[in-house]
Amino acid sequence: VLKGHLDGLVLAALEGHPAHGYGIIRRLRLRSSEVFRLAEGTVYPTLHRLERDGLVTSRWTSESGRRRRVYRLTRAGREALLVRRLEWRTFAGAMEAVLG
Amino acid sequence: MSHVPVPGTRHGYLGRLWEELDAVGIRGRTRERILLEAADHLAEGEEAEFGDPGELAQLFADELATQATTRAAFAAFAALGLAGAGFAAGWILLVLRGSADITSASFLPAGLVAAFALVACPQISFAAGLLALARAVRLQRLRAAPAAELALLARRTNTALTFGAVTLVAFAVYAVDYHAAFARWQVVAGATGSLALLLPLAAAAVASRSAIAVRSSVPGGAGDMFDDLPIVLPRRPWRICLAFAGALALLLLAAGGLDEGPRNAVAEFLLVAGSFAALGRRLGLREAQLQ
Numbered sequence: 001v002l003k004g005h006l007d008g009l010v011l012a013a014l015e016g017h018p019a020h021g022y023g024i025i026r027r028l029r030l031r032s033s034e035v036f037r038l039a040e041g042t043v044y045p046t047l048h049r050l051e052r053d054g055l056v057t058s059r060w061t062s063e064s065g066r067r068r069r070v071y072r073l074t075r076a077g078r079e080a081l082l083v084r085r086l087e088w089r090t091f092a093g094a095m096e097a098v099l100g
Numbered sequence: 101m102s103h104v105p106v107p108g109t110r111h112g113y114l115g116r117l118w119e120e121l122d123a124v125g126i127r128g129r130t131r132e133r134i135l136l137e138a139a140d141h142l143a144e145g146e147e148a149e150f151g152d153p154g155e156l157a158q159l160f161a162d163e164l165a166t167q168a169t170t171r172a173a174f175a176a177f178a179a180l181g182l183a184g185a186g187f188a189a190g191w192i193l194l195v196l197r198g199s200a201d202i203t204s205a206s207f208l209p210a211g212l213v214a215a216f217a218l219v220a221c222p223q224i225s226f227a228a229g230l231l232a233l234a235r236a237v238r239l240q241r242l243r244a245a246p247a248a249e250l251a252l253l254a255r256r257t258n259t260a261l262t263f264g265a266v267t268l269v270a271f272a273v274y275a276v277d278y279h280a281a282f283a284r285w286q287v288v289a290g291a292t293g294s295l296a297l298l299l300p301l302a303a304a305a306v307a308s309r310s311a312i313a314v315r316s317s318v319p320g321g322a323g324d325m326f327d328d329l330p331i332v333l334p335r336r337p338w339r340i341c342l343a344f345a346g347a348l349a350l351l352l353l354a355a356g357g358l359d360e361g362p363r364n365a366v367a368e369f370l371l372v373a374g375s376f377a378a379l380g381r382r383l384g385l386r387e388a389q390l391q
Contacts, residue, residue, distance in 0.1 A: 022141045039151030044137055045159045049243065052167065069137050 006046050007055075008084035009036070011077055014056060018072035021047060047071055055080050113147045114139055120157035125313035126164060134160060158317050162244040168311035169250045169257075173236035175307050176257045179300035180229045180264050186297045187222065190271060190290050200281030211277040217270035219367075224375055225263035228383055232256035234328040235384075246320025252384045254312045259383060261305050268294040268301070324384045337386040338376075345372035 013019065013027040021043050028036045050056045055077035061070050073081070117138055121131045142150060150156070205211025235253045239245045275282065275290035282290075326335050333340060349365035356364045380386045 020140065021137055022144050025145070039156070040141065040145055040149050041138065041151040041156040042159060044134065044141075045156075045163055048160070049163055066140060066143065067136060068140050069133070 005088070006038070006042070007050060008081065008088065010043060010046050010050065011055065011073065011081040011084065014071055014073045015078070015081060018070050020068045020070050024071070050077065113142065113150070113153065117153040117157065120153045121160070123154075124157050124161035124315045126157065126160055127313075130160075130164065161314050162316045162318050165247070165250055165311070165314040165316035166239060166242060166245045168314050169245075169253050169308075170236040170240040172304070172308040172311040173232045173253055173257045176261050176301075176304040177229050177233045177236075179304040180225060180260055182300050183264050183268060183297045184222070184226070186293060187267060187271060190293050194275060194282060194286055194290050196286065198281075200278035204281055205277045206279065207277055210273055214270040214273040214277060217266055218274060220371055220375070221263045221267040221270060223371070224379065225260050225267060227375075228256050228263065228379075229260035231325065231328065231383055231385070232260055234330075238328055244316065244318045246318045246322075247316040248320060248322035250316055251312075252322040254308060256383050257308050258305070259379065261301050261308065265298055265301050265305075268297050322384060324387055328384075337380065341373065341376040341380070341385070345369045345376075348372060 009028055010024060013024045013031070017027075019027065022040070024043055024047075025040045028038075047056065047058070051058055051071070053076075054074060056071045057074055058069050058071045061068050114135055118131070118135060121127070121134060126134070138150070202212070202215060232253060235249070235256065239249060239253060271294040272291040275287045275294070279287045325337070326333060346369065349369040352368050353361040353365040355361070376385060
């Protein structure tokens with residue numbers, strides 16, 4: 001289930017705060033109260049695809065001698081996030097109504 | 101991004117990831133970037149949490165294979181368009197002083213083969229290129245297309261490039277073999293121009309070869325022409341082929357008049373039907389062969 005929503009979750013994790021892959025994983029864990037524990041490496045194919053699709057940009061930075069690839073949302077990424085939120089709320093509302 | 105050695109790729113997790121990426125055909129800058137990001141991640145995180153290297157490499161490959169194969173198909177179509185425009189211009193250039201008598205070749209067997217190739221190969225290249233384009237347009241919308249679909253796309257692309265290249269070589273052979281019918285400058289310009297146009301086709305072929313190297317594992321069938329068309333047609337490939345061949349033959353009959361029309365019409369009908377029989381499965385015009 002989580003895989004199907006990984007794009008939206010990664011976009012949400014980057015909203016307002018650029019981050020590297022490890023930082024994104026940490027945010028997902030923290031915000032989900034440790035419920036979202038996916039194989040950490042799987043976030044990178046997602047990030048690379050989102051970059052190819054123009055939803056995020058990235059660049060190498062150097063922190064304490066370490067090279068890190070930092071990702072940030074583009075305008076298209078912010079718009080895509082809004083759409084995904086709307087879709088999720090519609091879906092979650094419908095599930096809530098059915099399941100009670 | 102500059103090329104720098106990725107630390108820790110000789111042994112341990114990064115070494116295994118390097119091998120797995122290599123095994124699925126991900127090399128060069130893409131592999132370097134993946135390894136650098138993994139190395140940075142693992143400086144803080146646990147290897148066990150990062151995931152199995154083989155599964156991670158395959159995740160990358162599934163997505164990259166789709167992107168690389170569709171891009172290669174678009175590049176091939178652009179190269180073929182350039183070659184096609186050059187071929188048309190060269191043909192016009194060559195027949196400025198009238199066409200050559202088919203029996204006037206310096207070496208008749210080569211002349212006849214070249215003349216036949218100049219009729220058949222551009223048509224096959226164009227058809228295969230269009231089929232590749234149709235599939236590339238459809239697959240580019242998918243995140244990770246089935247491996248069999250990508251293999252068929254690559255086959256169409258390579259077939260289009262191969263027959264396009266044969267057309268250009270045949271043009272050069274034709275110009276040289278029938279040189280007596282043309283001015284020297286026409287022969288030199290035609291032969292060198294057509295051979296120069298092989299370069300973009302070669303570049304596209306290299307791109308296609310690199311794309312095929314990235315191996316998707318996504319299951320699914322290869323599909324056929326009917327999956328790629330924007331309109332719904334009855335799945336009767338042979339009937340459609342014969343109707344298409346018949347329509348082309350009628351056009352040539354009308355265009356050629358009483359002298360050449362019937363001969364051209366029969367030749368075109370046989371060419372289309374024969375090509376369909378020989379290449380139909382390879383190009384996914386009917387049920388494609390599985391890998």
